[in-house]
Amino acid sequence: MKLNRRHFCRLGVGAAAATVLAPYRFALAKDGYLEIRAGKAEQSLYPDSPASTLWTYNGTAPGPEIRVRQGERLKVRFINELDEPSSIHWHGVRIANAMDGVPGLTQKAVQPGESFDYDFVVPDAGTYWYHAHNKSWNQVGRGLYGPLIIEEPYPTFDAEHDITLVIDDWRLLDTGQFDEGSMGNMMDWSHAGRLGNWITVNGESQPELELKAGEAYRLRLINVCNARTLQLDPSRFGARILALDGQPLPEPVALSHAPYLLASAQRVDLLVIPKAGQDFALEELSGNRPFPFLNFRVSGTGAASPSSGIPTLKPNALAEPELASATVHPLIITGGAMGRFDGITYQGKPLGRESMMQSRQFWAFNGVANLPEQQFFTAKRGETVFIDMVNDTAWPHAMHVHGHHFRIVEKEASGLDESQPWRDTFLIDPGQTTRIAFVADNPGKWLLHCHMLEHAAAGMTTWFEVV
Numbered sequence: 001m002k003l004n005r006r007h008f009c010r011l012g013v014g015a016a017a018a019t020v021l022a023p024y025r026f027a028l029a030k031d032g033y034l035e036i037r038a039g040k041a042e043q044s045l046y047p048d049s050p051a052s053t054l055w056t057y058n059g060t061a062p063g064p065e066i067r068v069r070q071g072e073r074l075k076v077r078f079i080n081e082l083d084e085p086s087s088i089h090w091h092g093v094r095i096a097n098a099m100d101g102v103p104g105l106t107q108k109a110v111q112p113g114e115s116f117d118y119d120f121v122v123p124d125a126g127t128y129w130y131h132a133h134n135k136s137w138n139q140v141g142r143g144l145y146g147p148l149i150i151e152e153p154y155p156t157f158d159a160e161h162d163i164t165l166v167i168d169d170w171r172l173l174d175t176g177q178f179d180e181g182s183m184g185n186m187m188d189w190s191h192a193g194r195l196g197n198w199i200t201v202n203g204e205s206q207p208e209l210e211l212k213a214g215e216a217y218r219l220r221l222i223n224v225c226n227a228r229t230l231q232l233d234p235s236r237f238g239a240r241i242l243a244l245d246g247q248p249l250p251e252p253v254a255l256s257h258a259p260y261l262l263a264s265a266q267r268v269d270l271l272v273i274p275k276a277g278q279d280f281a282l283e284e285l286s287g288n289r290p291f292p293f294l295n296f297r298v299s300g301t302g303a304a305s306p307s308s309g310i311p312t313l314k315p316n317a318l319a320e321p322e323l324a325s326a327t328v329h330p331l332i333i334t335g336g337a338m339g340r341f342d343g344i345t346y347q348g349k350p351l352g353r354e355s356m357m358q359s360r361q362f363w364a365f366n367g368v369a370n371l372p373e374q375q376f377f378t379a380k381r382g383e384t385v386f387i388d389m390v391n392d393t394a395w396p397h398a399m400h401v402h403g404h405h406f407r408i409v410e411k412e413a414s415g416l417d418e419s420q421p422w423r424d425t426f427l428i429d430p431g432q433t434t435r436i437a438f439v440a441d442n443p444g445k446w447l448l449h450c451h452m453l454e455h456a457a458a459g460m461t462t463w464f465e466v467v
């Protein structure tokens with residue numbers, strides 16, 4: 001489904017003069033825990049339309065912006081007030097395995113009425129996020145996510161120039177309310193995943209943000225869409241990339257190709273210096289016409305001065321892969337609509353047409369659909385691992401590795417990835433082969449899955465172990 005503005009014009013888009021979420025400050029429990037409660041709440045997703053019942057952290061989607069300084073300990077008491085089990089995963093944060101929030105792999109799912117204490121040290125500064133990790137397609141799809149900002153321990157952009165933008169697409173009914181009835185739609189599972197027809201930023205529709213001309217801003221974009229790869233063109237307003245998936249680039253890089261693709265779960269930190277008198281917008285480009293989902297009003301007459309100084313982000317201490325001694329693990333992705341279904345097994349049995357529909361499994365890694373008993377591979381701690389991913393399907397996928405950042409060392413496409421940036425999620429196109437490399441330096445059992453959440457549920461999930 002393309003973003004269909006026309007469809008929504010019928011509803012009459014009010015001039016949404018909303019503001020962007022200010023960093024959320026919260027009270028800690030007496031024992032130093034920040035309380036995050038998952039529960040239902042009413043929230044309007046479309047201007048002047050009735051509220052929808054969402055699943056939220058502390059009453060809003062996105063949940064509170066958690067800010068913590070690099071190297072500090074983050075203590076979160078997750079309290080589950082939903083009717084079904086849940087957990088929180090700290091996406092992209094290289095934390096101790098027991099805190100990774102994956103039911104069935106790193107912890108027991110937190111039952112309704114129960115709580116779980118997350119307590120970990122955050123190793124890397126940057127832009128991260130947290131989200132539910134039990135039936136994520138359903139729980140994240142209904143609003144269980146929030147930003148996690150790990151601040152640099154040195155001065156960088158101040159609060160006014162450091163802006164978090166949590167971007168979600170929602171599938172709305174004609175009433176402007178959340179389309180609950182189509183959750184779990186099989187067509188979505190076997191095709192592109194659940195795509196929405198409306199975009200919110202920090203839970204608001206087409207908000208407007210005021211920036212000062214000539215000043216340098218850090219915009220932290222977080223794609224929390226279930227499956228949509230956002231097609232953006234920030235090069236139109238001269239944005240440069242500061243960081244990808246939390247990890248800074250050696251220096252800000254100008255965007256070379258449009259559209260810029262921000263896949264599900266990916267983050268990009270943009271450096272933007274507005275020009276006097278030139279308002280601009282962030283637009284999504286997949287529809288017939290560009291869809292401006294965030295407007296920037298530029299005030300003041302300041303000009304950028306080369307001496308004003310753009311803060312430099314220092315690299316985080318990630319272990320550099322040793323390419324010469326790496327072990328290679330091929331991962332062939334098959335299945336999906338218009339794809340190869342033969343030879344897929346699920347729970348030890350061959351997956352036929354019928355069982356495929358019944359079990360809702362449509363995709364496979366190395367011929368196996370969904371979290372197998374047996375790990376994909378075991379690595380010795382400190383070993384460099386290559387995963388050679390082959391996308392033998394008709395669809396792009398947003399591949400995510402838990403507990404580690406990796407470098408893309410070989411890819412058939414060109415572009416920014418030639419600089420081999422660190423990532424925790426990358427987009428692999430149909431027919432493409434990509435080699436990623438990382439040092440398996442975080443002991444435990446880690447998930448590897450497509451972050452198009454319907455794909456993950458429909459087979460694209462496996463795990464590996466570091467011992």
Ligand code: C2O
Pocket residue numbers: 089091131133265400402447449451
């Ligand atoms: Cu952001 Cu396994 O997930």
Ligand code: CU
Pocket residue numbers: 396397398450451452455456460
């Ligand atoms: Cu996928």
